[in-house]
Amino acid sequence: MLIFLNFCITLSSYSQVDEKYAIKTVVIDAGHGGQDDGTSGRKAKEKDIALAISLKLGTYIEENIPDVKVIYTRTTDVFIPLNERANIANKNKANLFISVHLNGNKNTKAYGTETYAMGLHKTSGNLEVAKLENSAILFEEDYSTKYEGFDPNSAESYIIFSYLQNTFLEQSLNCAVFVEEEFKTKALRKSRGVKQAGFLVLWQTTMPSILIEAGFLTNPHEERFLMSSDGQEYIASAIYRAFKSYKMSIEEKSQFAAKIDANIQDDDSLLPESSTTLNENFNIITFKIQIASSSNSISTSSDFFKGFKNIEEYKFDENFKYTIGSTSNFEKIVEYKKTIEETFPDAFIIAIDGMSNLIPLNKALNKTKN
Numbered sequence: 553m554l555i556f557l558n559f560c561i562t563l564s565s566y567s568q569v570d571e572k573y574a575i576k577t578v579v580i581d582a583g584h585g586g587q588d589d590g591t592s593g594r595k596a597k598e599k600d601i602a603l604a605i606s607l608k609l610g611t612y613i614e615e616n617i618p619d620v621k622v623i624y625t626r627t628t629d630v631f632i633p634l635n636e637r638a639n640i641a642n643k644n645k646a647n648l649f650i651s652v653h654l655n656g657n658k659n660t661k662a663y664g665t666e667t668y669a670m671g672l673h674k675t676s677g678n679l680e681v682a683k684l685e686n687s688a689i690l691f692e693e694d695y696s697t698k699y700e701g702f703d704p705n706s707a708e709s710y711i712i713f714s715y716l717q718n719t720f721l722e723q724s725l726n727c728a729v730f731v732e733e734e735f736k737t738k739a740l741r742k743s744r745g746v747k748q749a750g751f752l753v754l755w756q757t758t759m760p761s762i763l764i765e766a767g768f769l770t771n772p773h774e775e776r777f778l779m780s781s782d783g784q785e786y787i788a789s790a791i792y793r794a795f796k797s798y799k800m801s802i803e804e805k806s807q808f809a810a811k812i813d814a815n816i817q818d819d820d821s822l823l824p825e826s827s828t829t830l831n832e833n834f835n836i837i838t839f840k841i842q843i844a845s846s847s848n849s850i851s852t853s854s855d856f857f858k859g860f861k862n863i864e865e866y867k868f869d870e871n872f873k874y875t876i877g878s879t880s881n882f883e884k885i886v887e888y889k890k891t892i893e894e895t896f897p898d899a900f901i902i903a904i905d906g907m908s909n910l911i912p913l914n915k916a917l918n919k920t921k922n
């Protein structure tokens with residue numbers, strides 16, 4: 553049995569993390585339970601596999617990152633309403649909410665992993681996944697009062713999510729990228745990507761939150777993998793490593809920000825570099841400040857950008873992202889962000905490699921250090 557756990561990296565170097573940024577509490581939410589089986593394969597029930605993976609994941613975090621408090625929404629086969637799961641996370645002031653699920657599809661050939669952040673679905677496939685997961689509320693009494701008339705099976709109900717202002721969307725997407733990256737590269741799963749859809753369980757959380765579909769129980773081959781103890785450990789350890797990377801990326805950012813006292817004003821090097829230079833050298837890491845994200849393309853001269861010039865449009869997964877500034881110097885971009893934040897308070901730094909791929913910030917920082 554081969555498990556890709558990486559215990560070598562010590563977290564003690566992060567002891568000076570600004571409290572404001574520290575990831576101290578994570579809520580692990582095993583989907584479904586009790587009378588709600590979730591999706592089913594030939595033998596496996598989603599509620600059982602989700603619980604097994606969740607408990608393994610929690611144990612990895614407890615054993616290897618003792619400064620993080622792990623809270624489970626359930627540790628046994630019980631039914632927990634969706635809004636109560638979010639309540640548990642909110643009440644405990646969790647810094648991250650991870651909901652673990654397994655996928656199902658009429659097409660038994662479908663397989664692979666998907667990690668979701670809250671948002672409006674961009675494809676009917678994403679909507680179907682959300683419908684399936686949200687139909688868990690049909691097991692709840694008074695669901696129509698509790699969820700303000702939301703009908704999990706009606707596409708119209710999902711329109712409310714188009715008005716969604718999710719403060720934590722970008723962090724949630726960043727975390728989801730780490731998870732899918734681990735699934736793909738270490739657990740050797742087929743990553744179907746980072747996606748967005750309207751999940752009720754994520755809706756009411758007040759922190760970055762993701763929902764993982766760790767594979768299809770309706771695919772007999774994948775069902776066997778997910779039912780096996782090895783398979784569950786692969787999945788759990790991949791999520792564990794993603795959590796660790798996410799934690800480090802958040803906390804490392806705060807350290808960098810604290811270290812910098814340089815006062816940079818207008819700097820030509822913050823203007824976009826030519827894209828040909830970027831594409832010629834894969835190893836060049838470029839830092840940019842993301843100020844907006846949209847499912848539709850927005851003109852870079854739109855009023856939306858409040859007169860800022862040099863806005864760049866960048867397509868990632870199913871979203872258009874809008875960035876300003878471009879430099880390979882991380883300290884400079886951190887400093888520039890302070891100016892941008894005055895107009896776009898939710899702005900944050902992203903890293904792009906020479907092939908125009910969005911890469912996790914901690915990886916980018918490691919690369920630039922070497």
Ligand SMILES: [Zn+2]
Nearest residue numbers: 583590653654
């Ligand atoms: Zn589910």
